[in-house]
Amino acid sequence: MTPEELIKKVRKIEIRTKALSHQIFAGEYHSAFKGRGMAFSEVREYSYGDDVRSMDWNVTARMSAPYVKVFEEERELTVVLMVDVSRSGLFGTAVKTKREQIAEIAATLAFSAILNNDKVGCILFSDRVEKFIPPAKGRTHFLRIIREILEYEPQNNGTDIGEALRYLTGAIKKKCTAFILSDMLDVKADGTPRYEDALKVAVNRHDISVIRVTDPREKVLPNVGLVHAKDAESGVSRWINTGSRATREAYSKWFSTATLGADKLFIRYKVGHVDISTDQDFVKGLITLFQGK
Secondary structure, eight states: OOHHHHHHHHHHHHHHHHHHIIIIIHHHHHHHHTTOSEEEEEEEEOOTTOOGGGBOHHHHHHHTSOEEEEEEEOOOOEEEEEEEOSGGGGOOSSSSOHHHHHHHHHHHHHHHHHHTTOEEEEEEESSSEEEEEEEEOSHHHHHHHHHHHHHOOOSOOSOOHHHHHHHHHHHOOSOOEEEEEEOOOOBOTTSOBSOHHHHHHHTTTSEEEEEEEEOHHHHSOOOOSEEEEEOTTTOOEEEEETTOHHHHHHHHHHHHHHHHHHHHHHHHTTOEEEEEETTSOSHHHHHHHHHTO
16 A cells, blocks of 8 residues: 555545544443543542442541542543454455454544543554554544554464453553454364453453454355365465355354354453444444443
């Protein structure tokens, strides 16, 4: 992509996401994520009806009278976009590739955060953390994030969501709202997710949401006879007889197992999630995710 093409693409995404953020998502985003955290404000004397769980026992002992802690909602959030830039994101048989769809969704989330005066950071990951952009505010910062998502060339090809989650836990000390944008196809041989342990730790520190971006052709193998296929991440290539019913059924079973395994994990750890395909407008999906928070 030439510099001129990149600037044109970034500008196009900015115009579209700016309109969406202003017209649709500002209210949804605000109601979904604002006020999720509580920050200590002051202590005051206990009044009838106060929750005894908010008692400050140290001050109470010192003053020989009951005192309670007063908290206020944290109005400023830190939003972290965890963007999968592995080679599988280059796949797309519809209007866009998975990575292009992810870029537009990420831009909309980032702009919604900026409209609400929140900080936005970004973790680009493959099977390692490729790049970390610390949280900050402002249009210039927003444009930098979008440019990186669109043009970044990963050093590695694979996917390791657990590694990205562990990095988030170590790099962001204060509670944040993190969005994982990925196809989430990071599974063991039996189709179960590889990132459960890292997710279990991360959800205890941060508010995690998953936006799973897939392509229609990933779900079902078409019956087009003998084809030569190459795995974008491992580089392994082989001939596949898609005319074989057993082959198509085995693939569908694998994909279904991987998807259901991730779904069970999200439910177990109370992780908000939504599926968005490359042939769909992502607006409805994001609103569904926001309203489910």
